Every structure is written in structure tokens, then in C-alpha cells.
Amino acid sequence: MLIQxxxxxxxxxxxxxxxxxxxxxxxxxxxxxxxxxxxxxxxxSRATVRTVLARFAKEGLILRKQGDGTxxxxxxxxxxxxxxxxxxxxxLIEANGYQATIRTISIETRQASPQEAExxxxxxxxxxxxxxxxxxxxxxxxxxxxxxISTGLLKRLDGPFDGxxxxxxxxxxxxxxxxxxLISDIEATLAAGxxxxxxxxxxxEPLLKIMETFYNKENRPLLLGISYYNYTILxxxxxxxxx
Amino acid sequence: MLIQxxxxxxxxxxxxxxxxxxxxxxxxxxxxxxxxxxxxxxxxSRATVRTVLARFAKEGLILRKQGDGTxxxxxxxxxxxxxxxxxxxxxLIEANGYQATIRTISIETRQASPQEAExxxxxxxxxxxxxxxxxxxxxxxxxxxxxxISTGLLKRLDGPFDGxxxxxxxxxxxxxxxxxxLISDIEATLAAGxxxxxxxxxxxEPLLKIMETFYNKENRPLLLGISYYNYTILxxxxxxxxx
DNA sequence: TAGTGGTCTAGACCACCCT
DNA sequence: GGGTGGTCTAGACCACTAC
Numbered sequence: 094m095l096i097q098x099x100x101x102x103x104x105x106x107x108x109x110x111x112x113x114x115x116x117x118x119x120x121x122x123x124x125x126x127x128x129x130x131x132x133x134x135x136x137x138s139r140a141t142v143r144t145v146l147a148r149f150a151k152e153g154l155i156l157r158k159q160g161d162g163t164x165x166x167x168x169x170x171x172x173x174x175x176x177x178x179x180x181x182x183x184x185l186i187e188a189n190g191y192q193a194t195i196r197t198i199s200i201e202t203r204q205a206s207p208q209e210a211e212x213x214x215x216x217x218x219x220x221x222x223x224x225x226x227x228x229x230x231x232x233x234x235x236x237x238x239x240x241x242i243s244t245g246l247l248k249r250l251d252g253p254f255d256g257x258x259x260x261x262x263x264x265x266x267x268x269x270x271x272x273x274x275l276i277s278d279i280e281a282t283l284a285a286g287x288x289x290x291x292x293x294x295x296x297x298e299p300l301l302k303i304m305e306t307f308y309n310k311e312n313r314p315l316l317l318g319i320s321y322y323n324y325t326i327l328x329x330x331x332x333x334x335x336x
Numbered sequence: 337m338l339i340q341x342x343x344x345x346x347x348x349x350x351x352x353x354x355x356x357x358x359x360x361x362x363x364x365x366x367x368x369x370x371x372x373x374x375x376x377x378x379x380x381s382r383a384t385v386r387t388v389l390a391r392f393a394k395e396g397l398i399l400r401k402q403g404d405g406t407x408x409x410x411x412x413x414x415x416x417x418x419x420x421x422x423x424x425x426x427x428l429i430e431a432n433g434y435q436a437t438i439r440t441i442s443i444e445t446r447q448a449s450p451q452e453a454e455x456x457x458x459x460x461x462x463x464x465x466x467x468x469x470x471x472x473x474x475x476x477x478x479x480x481x482x483x484x485i486s487t488g489l490l491k492r493l494d495g496p497f498d499g500x501x502x503x504x505x506x507x508x509x510x511x512x513x514x515x516x517x518l519i520s521d522i523e524a525t526l527a528a529g530x531x532x533x534x535x536x537x538x539x540x541e542p543l544l545k546i547m548e549t550f551y552n553k554e555n556r557p558l559l560l561g562i563s564y565y566n567y568t569i570l571x572x573x574x575x576x577x578x579x
Numbered sequence: 580t581a582g583t584g585g586t587c588t589a590g591a592c593c594a595c596c597c598t
Numbered sequence: 599g600g601g602t603g604g605t606c607t608a609g610a611c612c613a614c615t616a617c
Contacts, residue, residue: 102587122555127602138588143603153517156553159603160595166517168555176576261578272578274396274409279572281524281542281565299524299542310399312365312411322524329522331574333419335504335515345606370583381607386584402584403615 096135106135107145114154114170121167125155128163153332169332178329179277179303181259182228182236182320189327191230197256198225198237198291202244212306213243213314220244224263226256227291235327237288238320246270246315264307264315273310279303279329288321301329345380350388352378357397357413364410368398371406396575412575421572422520422546424502425471425479425563432570434473440499441468441480441534445487455549456486456557463487467506469499470534478570480531481563489513489558507550507558516553522546531564544572 096105110131112118119125128146132139146163149155152174156164173188186193201223210217221241228236240260244250246268254267264270282302284294294300301322307315322329353374355361362368371389375382389406392398395417399407416431429436444466453460464484471479483503487493489511497510507513525545527537537543544565550558565572 101585129602138590140589141587144586146603153519156516156555157603158553158596160597160601162596162602164555166555168551179574179576273399274575274577276396277574277576279522279544279574280567281544283540283542297526297540299526301522301524301544308411310401312399312407312409324523331422331520331522332517333422333520334517344604372583381609383608384606387605389584400584401615402613403582405583405615 096137102137102141103144106137106141107148109135110145110149111154114165119165121165121170123165125163125165151334153334172330172332174332176331178331179305180261180275182238183259186228186230186235186327189230191235192232194229194232195257196227196229198227200224200252200254200256205241205243209241209317212317213241215243215245222247222254224254224256225287230326233326234292235323236320237291238318240316240318242268242316260307260316260318268315270309270315272307272315273312275305275307277303277305282321292321292323294323300324345384346387349378349380349384350391353388353392354397357408362408364408364413366408368406368408394577396577415573417575419574421574422548423504423518425481426502429471429473429478429570432473434478435475437472437475438500439470439472441470443467443495443497443499448484448486452484452560455560456484458486458488465490465497467497467499468530473569476569477535478566479563480534481561483559483561485511485559503550503559503561511558513552513558515550515558516555518548518550520546520548525564535564535566537566543567 096102125131126134128139128142132142146155146157150157153169154166154174156166158164173185177184177188183193183195202220203223205213205215205217205219205221207217209221210219222244224240226238227234228238248267248269258266261272264272280302282300284292284296284298284300288300289296292300301324303320303322305318305320307318309315369377371382371385375385389398389400393400396412397409397417399409401407416428420427420431426436426438445463446466448456448458448460448462448464450460452464453462465487467483469481470477471481491510491512501509504515507515523545525543527535527539527541527543531543532539535543544567546563546565548561550561552558
């Protein structure tokens with residue numbers, strides 16, 4: 094039996110089909126079996142297959158044609174379609190074919206600025222944990238990322254904190270908090286100061302600057318992030334399906 | 337009867353609920369009626385209501401809590417959650433509370449560069465239609481956008497072409513082509529030359545540069561776009577829901 | 580315990596594309 | 599005509615939260 098109960102069937106179907114696409118069991122550019130065939134083969138309902146395929150279509154991984162069939166997007170079957178560029182830098186770096194390493198620049202506490210206090214909805218001057226990390230792609234500095242979080246959210250105030258964790262896992266591990274959504278503002282800026290030197294940029298070289306706020310389901314702001322991309326090493330690439 | 341047949345029920349439900357949220361029939365931050373109640377009120381199945389709500393949740397417009405209810409995200413109920421920043425500039429400008437106007441800088445034909453020819457999958461030196469437009473927010477230049485398309489796709493070779501159309505409508509109108517998906521690469525650059533002067537930037541001011549390729553369902557590249565954002569006027573803001 | 584959203588099924592009918 | 603994806607329904611059961 095390919096599909097078994099306790100785990101969500103939808104997840105199993107998604108993993109299985111993604112794996113088959115990546116391993117080219119279904120040839121790039123070729124056609125997938127029909128929804129009914131897949132449902133029958135896996136012993137699940139057509140509706141379940143459809144929710145998985147709908148998600149793939151939204152990522153651009155497959156192209157669906159009414160009255161014809163479902164085709165694998167050969168242009169995207171190799172690249173990362175998860176918008177990881179805005180949430181998991183290690184994964185983004187590895188998806189681009191590099192070895193990802195994380196260097197922790199600093200983990201320290203300090204007081205919130207008025208602006209930080211407002212964005213995090215904490216009293217002015219509250220204590221914040223400040224985390225600065227450098228992400229390297231094959232040992233070349235690619236992204237400099239800083240995060241701040243109210244120490245009031247931490248379940249343990251004493252370290253050590255694992256600087257290798259993706260930020261959403263950091264929140265899970267140390268705060269038992271789940272991210273519901275995030276807002277990203279993207280700007281351009283000139284290399285200068287710490288980001289410039291850590292990313293080994295020439296003076297006044299343009300950099301991408303991304304400011305993020307993470308919220309949980311109660312709509313409470315959990316975390317702020319400011320990241321600097323050296324886009325000459327790493328593309329910030331977004332895929333969007335229409336409709 | 338609130339919901340009627342010929343038009344897709346899902347679309348009607350989506351429009352209706354979006355309208356109610358925007359008009360604060362359901363108060364910001366408050367709770368929506370349950371799925372069953374909505375289904376009953378509108379005379380549709382719960383599954384249909386759920387597909388609409390799932391989409392809203394992905395846009396971050398609502399927050400869903402199992403065992404509790406569905407809540408309106410007051411933080412986002414006012415702002416545009418459609419990622420229009422990467423596909424419909426007029427809409428983006430208006431969503432930010434400005435008056436949007438489009439100034440056509442040029443519409444002309446020229447030969448494809450080798451790189452353009454490769455990206456559009458046309459023979460080197462093919463004839464391209466080149467379109468340059470400036471988007472103004474309350475008369476302040478905000479986005480300079482250029483597009484190139486193979487003239488081979490045009491159903492009518494002679495103009496005039498309507499420069500006020502969003503680019504996907506341009507493709508529908510003049511090429512009878514539908515966009516299936518697009519790939520956007522985001523970079524930072526320094527203001528210089530035409531983009532710099534049209535956007536009224538100081539020399540060497542940093543700008544966002546977005547390079548886009550649009551494809552149809554047959555995975556054929558239709559159109560290239562290069563856009564320059566003056567992000568001091570307009571934020572490039574992306575919302576992403578987790579999961 | 581009652582009510583909510585989350586998962587999953589089985590099946591109907593439609594619109595569309597191919598040959 | 600036969601097969602495909604697109605839309606929609608009715609209903610079952612589960613996991614979770616509030617009370």
C-alpha cells in the first residue's frame with residue numbers, strides 16, 4: 094500500500110508526486126497521469142489529488158490544460174518554487190547549487206528603539222534579543238540578516254541559542270510560537286557600514302534591503318528582520334502563477 | 337437569491353465576502369460566521385465556501401483557528417494582498433492611495449539583441465515591439481517600466497496600441513494570449529540614464545530593478561519586462577502566509 | 580459538551596480538447 | 599466520442615478550542 098493512514102494523506106501525496114517529478118519519473122515537459130488515474134493508483138479520492146495539483150500549479154511547477162492534461166514545467170522543475178528567498182536563506186542558497194554555511198556575528202540583548210517597540214507592540218525600552226548572521230554561499234558572503242525579538246517571548250532567557258536554525262524554527266524552539274504570515278518590504282540601498290563590509294562590497298555598491306515582520310495567528314508581531322542581499326551572488330527570484 | 341447560476345459560484349462568493357470585509361460588514365479583527373453558516377446563508381456547499389476562505393487565508397486577509405473560528409486580519413484588511421506589485425502597477429499605485437496615471441514614453445519596433453532573442457525563444461535579430469511607460473502616483477514618477485514582445489505574436493501589426501492597458505490585458509487584446517505564470521528577478525541598481533532622469537532621481541540613488549519573463553500555458557515566453565521602482569514613493573510589499 | 584475548522588470521500592455534471 | 603481538467607455538492611469523521 095503506497096498511502097497509509099495516520100499521516101495526512103494530502104502531505105503523503107504531495108511528497109510522493111514532488112519526488113517523482115524531481116527524480117524525473119515523470120519526464121520534464123511531459124504529461125502526468127490523469128487525476129483519476131493518480132487517485133486510483135494511490136487509493137485516494139480525486140479531490141485529494143486535486144488539492145495537491147492545485148498547489149503545484151500555483152507554484153508554477155505544473156501547467157494544467159482543460160480537456161488535455163497536466164504537464165510538468167521543465168523550466169521550473171529544477172528550481173526552488175517555494176519563495177524560500179524570503180523565509181529560509183540556507184535553503185535558497187542550496188537551491189541555487191551552493192554549499193550554505195551560517196556564521197553567527199552576534200547574539201546579544203539590548204533595549205528597543207521607539208520604532209522597534211511600536212512594530213513589536215511592546216513597551217518602549219523593552220529588552221530585545223538581537224541576532225546577526227551572515228549566510229555564505231560556497232564561502233562567499235551572500236546575505237547579511239539581522240533579527241530582533243522581544244525577550245518576553247523567550248521561554249528560556251539564558252543561552253546558548255542555536256544560530257544555525259532557520260528563523261521559523263528558532264521561534265518554534267525557543268518561544269513555542271508559530272508564524273502565521275509575514276510582511277516584506279523590499280528596498281534598494283547602498284553598501285555601507287557593517288552590511289557592506291561583511292558582504293565584501295565596494296563602497297556605494299547597490300544592495301537589496303528586505304525588511305520583514307512576522308506575525309502569529311493571534312496577529313501578534315513576533316519578530317523583525319532586516320536582510321541585505323548581495324544579488325550578484327544570489328538572485329532574489331519569485332515565481333507567480335496567474336489566476 | 338444571493339447566489340445565481342451562470343457565473344462561477346466560487347467567484348461570486350469570493351467577491352461577496354471580499355466586499356463585506358472591505359465594507360466592514362464583518363468588523364476588522366472580528367470573527368466571520370462559521371463555514372456552515374455562510375454555506376447555508378448563501379445556499380452553497382461548505383466545500384465552496386472553504387476554497388474561497390483558503391484563498392483569503394493564503395493572502396493573509398483572514399486568520400483561521402481550528403476549534404475557534406475565522407478572524408479578519410485588521411492589519412491587512414485595508415491593503416492590497418494580491419501581489420499586484422509585480423503585475424499591475426496602476427492597481428498597486430491606487431492601492432497605496434494615490435491617483436495613478438500612465439505616460440507612454442515610446443512604442444516602437446527594433447531588432448532583438450542576442451540575449452532578448454534567447455529569452456523570448458525567437459531567431460536572433462527578430463523584430464520586437466518595444467514599449468516604455470512611466471507610472472505616476474499623484475503626478476510623481478514612481479515606476480518606469482519597459483516591455484518587449486516579438487511582433488510575430490501580434491495579431492495586428494499596425495497601431496495604435498493602447499498604452500493604458502495593464503500588460504496582461506495588452507497581451508489578451510493584441511495577441512489573444514493568456515499569461516500562465518511569470519518569473520521575477522529582483523535586483524538593486526543605481527539611478528542613471530533614462531530610468532534615473534524619468535524617475536527624477538539624484539545621481540547614484542539606489543533603485544529597485546525588476547526583470548520579468550511572462551509565459552503562457554504552452555510554456556512559451558511571451559514578453560519581457562524591466563521595471564525600475566522609486567521605492568521612496570512606493571513600497572514593494574509582499575505578504576506571505578505560512579503553510 | 581457543543582461548535583469550529585481540518586481532512587477525506589464518492590459522485591455528479593460541465594467545458595474543453597483531441598482524433 | 600472519449601478523455602481530461604473544472605466546478606459543485608452532500609456528507610462523514612477528526613482535531614481542536616472554548617465554555
